[in-house]
Each structure stands twice: as structure tokens, then as C-alpha cells.
Amino acid sequence: MMNEVCKSRFYLIVTILVVLICVMTGCKSMENSLSSDDKETKSIASVSADVSEQNDNQIEDEAGSSDTPNNTESSEPEKSDDMRIIVTDGKNEIEFVLNDSSPSKSFYDMLPITVNVDNYSSNEKIFHAALDTSSTVGGAAPSGSIAYFSPWENVCMYYGDAPAYSGLYIMGEAIKGADNIARLSGTITINKVDM
Numbered sequence: 029m030m031n032e033v034c035k036s037r038f039y040l041i042v043t044i045l046v047v048l049i050c051v052m053t054g055c056k057s058m059e060n061s062l063s064s065d066d067k068e069t070k071s072i073a074s075v076s077a078d079v080s081e082q083n084d085n086q087i088e089d090e091a092g093s094s095d096t097p098n099n100t101e102s103s104e105p106e107k108s109d110d111m112r113i114i115v116t117d118g119k120n121e122i123e124f125v126l127n128d129s130s131p132s133k134s135f136y137d138m139l140p141i142t143v144n145v146d147n148y149s150s151n152e153k154i155f156h157a158a159l160d161t162s163s164t165v166g167g168a169a170p171s172g173s174i175a176y177f178s179p180w181e182n183v184c185m186y187y188g189d190a191p192a193y194s195g196l197y198i199m200g201e202a203i204k205g206a207d208n209i210a211r212l213s214g215t216i217t218i219n220k221v222d223m
Contacts, residue, residue: 114221115218135183173185187209
């Protein structure tokens with residue numbers, strides 16, 4: 029890939045030099061003044077200019093696309109009022125509404141569950157769960173959100189803001205009891221909310 033980029037840039041420079049020489053010498057017709065070797069260079073240079081332009085367009089397209097090839101990331105998750113959950117340790121309770129991402133759906137399908145929750149860092153409670161990440165919603169996790177950190181297979185409930193991070197997928201947000209996330213400890217039970 030690097031060789032192709034270098035070759036493309038070389039041919040672009042050759043093209044620019046040929047045009048500059050022509051402009052400086054006052055050529056009226058480049059075709060008439062070029063030898064057969066020069067014509068081949070001009071032909072190669074014009075093709076390389078086209079390739080260079082295509083490479084620039086491809087780089088722009090790649091910059092605007094997801095860097096996660098198997099995932100479809102969007103910045104705005106669709107909320108699903110049908111997927112509400114309650115998290116409780118017996119003293120503290122939080123109700124979340126999940127979005128329509130694949131981690132949310134696979135998590136919702138495994139409920140009810142009882143797990144041990146751990147405090148991690150200074151802004152989140154975590155527990156282990158292996159979830160589907162085929163269709164995800166990446167981004168920062170604000171306080172009161174629930175997310176999935178795929179590299180460690182952790183579900184994270186945030187009581188402080190967290191920046192966007194590769195592999196961090198937003199699953200939903202607290203709609204009741206967000207302040208209770210920080211107080212969760214020990215064994216927690218997570219159930220679907222019957223609608």
C-alpha cells in the first residue's frame with residue numbers, strides 16, 4: 029500500500045514538473061513537442077494523477093467510515109421502550125431503558141440474572157457478560173448510562189462520565205434511580221420490566 033502511495037505521488041510530481049516546464053517554455057501544444065518517451069511519461073503521469081485522486085477520495089471515504097469492520101456504529105442509538113430493565117442489590121434500584129443495539133438485545137435475552145458487581149475506577153460498576161457486538165452504538169458514556177466494554181466482556185453502569193473508547197458500546201440510559209449506581213454493591217439482580 030505504501031509503495032502504491034509513493035508511486036502515485038512520484039507520478040503526480042512528474043506531471044506537475046511537465047506542466048511547469050511547458051508553462052515556462054511557452055509550449056502551445058505539448059503533444060507536438062514531446063518525444064515518444066516523453067509521451068509515455070505524460071501518459072503514465074496522467075494515469076497516476078487519476079489514481080492519486082482516487083486514492084485521496086478513498087482515504088476521505090475511509091476516514092468517514094467506521095474503523096470497526098464487522099460493526100455498524102451510529103452516534104444516535106434508537107431507544108426501545110420495550111426493553112426496560114431493573115437493576116437492584118436489595119437496597120438500591122435503577123431502571124434502565126435499552127437501545128436497539130445487538131449488545132442490548134443479547135443482554136436483554138439473558139435476563140433475569142444474578143451477578144456480583146465490582147467497582148471499577150472512580151466512575152463505574154461492572155460485571156462480566158459475553159454479548160453480541162454485530163450492531164453497535166459507540167461513543168462516550170455519560171453518567172447514568174449502561175454500556176458494554178467488549179475487550180473485557182464487561183457490562184458497565186456509569187455514575188460518572190466516561191469518554192468514548194474503542195470497544196465501548198452504549199446500551200442505554202437510566203430513567204430512574206441513576207444516583208443509586210454508585211451505591212450498588214455485592215450481588216445484584218437484573219430483571220426485565222413487565223410492560
